Amino acid sequence: MKTESHSINDVLAKNATSFFIPPFQRAYAWGKPEIERFFSDISRIIESELDANQQDKQEHFFGTIVIKEEKAGFANKSVIIDGQQRLTTTLLFLIALRDTETDPHKQEFITNTYLINNSSTFQDKIKLKQVTKDWEAYKALVNKSQPNPGIISNAYELLKKLINEKRSLNPKINFEHFIIAIQRMNVAVIFLDERPFKGEDPQIIFETLNSLGKPLTLSDLVRNFVLLNMESNNQSDIYEKTWYPKIEEVLQDYTSEFFRDYLQYKTASSLKVVNDSNTKELYQQFKDFVENKFTNHNEFIDDIIRYVKWYKWIINETNIDTISKNNSNDKEIKELLRNIFHDIKSEAFKPFVLGLLEYHQYSTENPRLNDELLISILKTIRTYLIRRRVLGLTQGENKNIVTLCNRINDIATGKVSMIELLTNMFYKLRLPNDSEMEAALRSMNFYEELKQYSKFILGKIEEHNTKVSVDFRDQRITIEHIMPQKLDNNWKAELGKNYEEIHKKYLHNIGNLILTEFNSEIGNKSFNEKKMQLNQSSLNYRLDIINRNVWNEQSIIEHQKNMIKWFLETFPLPDQYKDKNNWNTNTVDPDPDANVELHIFDKIIEVNSWQDVFIKFLKYVKESPNYDFDNILNNQYKLFKRDDVILKWSSLKKLIESNRDLENRYKTFDGKTCCKVKDPNDDLLFVHINISASTCISRIATITEEIFLPSDSIKIKLK
Incomplete structure (x- = not known):
């Protein structure tokens, strides 16, 4: 040199x-x-x-x-x-x-x-x-x-x-x-x-x-690793004829994510989400895998190119390729992939489904998954995900679902079914049974708490009941409140003397909602006027409404029962799992939500989980004039070995754009995820809560030492 x-x-x-x-x-x-x-x-x-x-x-x-x-x-x-x-x-x-x-x-x-x-x-x-x-x-x-x-x-x-x-x-x-x-x-x-x-x-x-x-991306580093030691003419030939047109041009901005998910599938192990701070760490893991697995780089290129087309089917919302030669099956597989990765937005299942598609498409070495088995597996995954999303469950999926990749061969050979795998996880990764779903849907604010998934759920219920697909993604298809959000005198009379209580309790309940094609036209009209309008609808939902003479508490409860019944039929469990505890009761949850109490000096602070302990402790420090919270905010890497434990909304929303799962891994000091905060300002703080009990205790201990809070002033007691 x-x-x-x-x-x-x-x-x-x-x-x-x-x-x-x-x-x-x-x-x-x-x-x-x-x-x-x-x-x-x-x-x-x-x-x-x-x-x-x-x-x-x-x-x-x-x-x-x-x-x-x-x-x-x-x-x-x-x-x-x-x-x-x-x-x-x-x-x-x-x-x-x-x-x-x-x-x-x-x-x-x-x-x-x-x-x-x-x-x-x-x-x-x-x-x-x-x-x-x-x-x-x-x-x-x-x-x-x-x-x-x-x-x-x-x-x-x-x-x-x-x-x-x-x-x-x-x-x-x-x-x-x-x-x-x-x-x-x-x-x-x-x-x-x-x-x-x-x-x-x-x-x-x-x-x-x-x-x-x-910063170099993971894609940059992998490309360099594969091509750099070749002569320039060979580099150009391989890059221009193979690497660029068959990998980078196909995947574009998703190329780095593809390399990570390919490696997760191949190793059946969880890897960090790609970002600027961990790119070199992921690259080293990728490099070690390639050097140990393949005899030369051309062999690696041949292998990885096979997965690009299948990954494209996962990341692209619309797909014009042929997955199955059977037109009906082809359409159903594409819709299920779209449901899982675009309507529900799961990241955790990308490596696993990549493997399923390999077994479905490429049978040289592996037992092949036929159309029927692939469709059945994807339906089970969709049911698993949407039931968990209704309950607000996402924690643990990214770390643990990927480990199921090494069981795909067992599924293909009939040794185990998808439902058996998903019902044998620990409690936090459970597949909610029918009773748990009924209880949640009866009481929850379906309209506001499930804004991300509500149209998808109602659209799929309609499709299940009529066997006709509904374009629920069309903005002209909307969710209508039968009892309107503002009550006039006619509606007060319709609901009876307890109209205020009924309105407050059921306004956003699934029993007061239907899918329609003309939300703005119905508005605050009377029930009879709404029925007349709904007569013109092509959606099956109207039938449960227009056959009623009044719309009151009893009507809402009856419609609620129907909606819950239809939900359970649309996202069903086999009979033996409907009322069962669908988790492995013999497996200890590696991060259980313990029943705990937080004591700060002589004050007992009510908490519901370990993540709640950390949030409430931080909130106490932030609101106390005796401690410098800004010092914690500005020195996170020194304290926690990561700089994203506490984020302003302006920073968090940028991360969420590239990884939707982060929406449920941060909460405000009031315990709300970002999707439940209306119009958050850029300075609103969010706390990372995807932590174990040991991490919670470690972070509290570190902060306690940093702000000179007496160690015996903090006590966490198991009740």
Whole structure:
């Protein structure tokens, strides 16, 4: 390895050198902030040049570029191991400068000096070969053609705008000043020694380098691991013919998630959700698996590509591929996948269902799952999930469902059924029986507490009763309150003297709700007017309403019974499980909700679970003037070894966008999940509650020590 100092101008102006950005590199990623910072550095150099009082003109250190030299005929090919964002931005700047010039000689100077050379083996003699995703747009700009919209063309347009604005603000600035600025942008160029005994492994160097403050994704690292040690021609061939079109182009933003879920399925073990803080940890686990499992990288590529299509069926809400040759089965499988992963939004079952699809589609080594068995399994999973969601249960799923991946072969060979697996989990992962569901549905605020799932549930009930699918996802299909949200005198008379109590108790109950196609048209009309309108509905729900003469407490209770009965028929359990305790009573829950009491000094604080203990303790500290809660908020990593134990809504909602399961892993100090808080402001605090008893105690002990709270002032007692 040798390091030399050069200006970015000297690097790019080499006539006998072409630059190759290998396919393991990420596509161009600089946005407006990075480009404006780049141009600000250019501007400072120009202003220094124009300042007659400055003897030593300003220069700028532009960072590091790592190059591995290869011979390409009589010319040199510089493979860019790191620094492609800097090089690409500089070249886009030069193209923009060229295109803002009217002098053809200056335009030609830029094209011939920086953009093309006669020894280049790339198309149109272009000096820099971009990654596949950026190549067409970059090539169009070099050739003065109109590029397709995208990040490359956006950067080019922004740079043109900045150049023009700079000139308009100071007419003294000319073409030469911009070239001088490029000549004073210095880089440290690291040349890697190709001799293997020198130990300069490009892969290790790539993993070590900081990619301009933009963390490498798991997808970036895996791509690098697979391709980097190949010759550049082989890299291009495999990337452009296999890796990009068969993996990245298919999965796009889901590629990193796919690698994690593939590994979870293969190892039947739970891995962390992909984020910037744990990418390298996940990558190391992935790398170890590939090196132990496969004899070479081509074998790994062949294996993983098989799973891309199946994973696409999981992540895409609509699917035009053929899963089953039987049209009816094909339609049903696709709808079940959509229910599980888009209507219910389960993350936990992705690796498991990926495995089911392998056994259904690919039978070379495995016993095959036929259509009927796959449909039956997916229905059981859907029932398991929606029953648990009605009860607000999600805790433990992501960690434990993935372990069932090693039982798929047993399911396929008939040794065990899906229902047996799901009813043999510990209590917190139980499959709620009919009695538990009836009790919950009778008393719960179905309309508000189940906003995420209510239309799905009612749509599936309608479909079950009529055998005709209902497009419950259509915004024109809405949930209607029969007894309206505001009572007029007619409705008060309809309900009787206890109308206030009835209204409060049953307004959002499942017994007062139906699915309709014309919610806004029904509104607060009288019951008879609503019946007349419902006569025009095509949905079966209306029949249970229009046959009644009045709508009062008794009517609501009767409709409630019907709705609950239909729910249990739509998401059914086999007879032997309907009234059974559907969990393994011999297995100790690794994180049971103990019956506990929290004592702080002489005050007894009512709590219902270990997560409640932690929330109430934090709330006490926050509300007490004697303790510095902000210190806890600002030093979370030091205290808890993670920085997301307490989050503001502004941060949490961004995490939820990429992982819906987090909605149920955080609560406010009032014990509400985010979906139950109306219009939360950005500063509202949420506490991570997906914790065990030992974690709860450990966190409280750490905080106690940090704020100098006497250790004997906190007591947690089991009742």
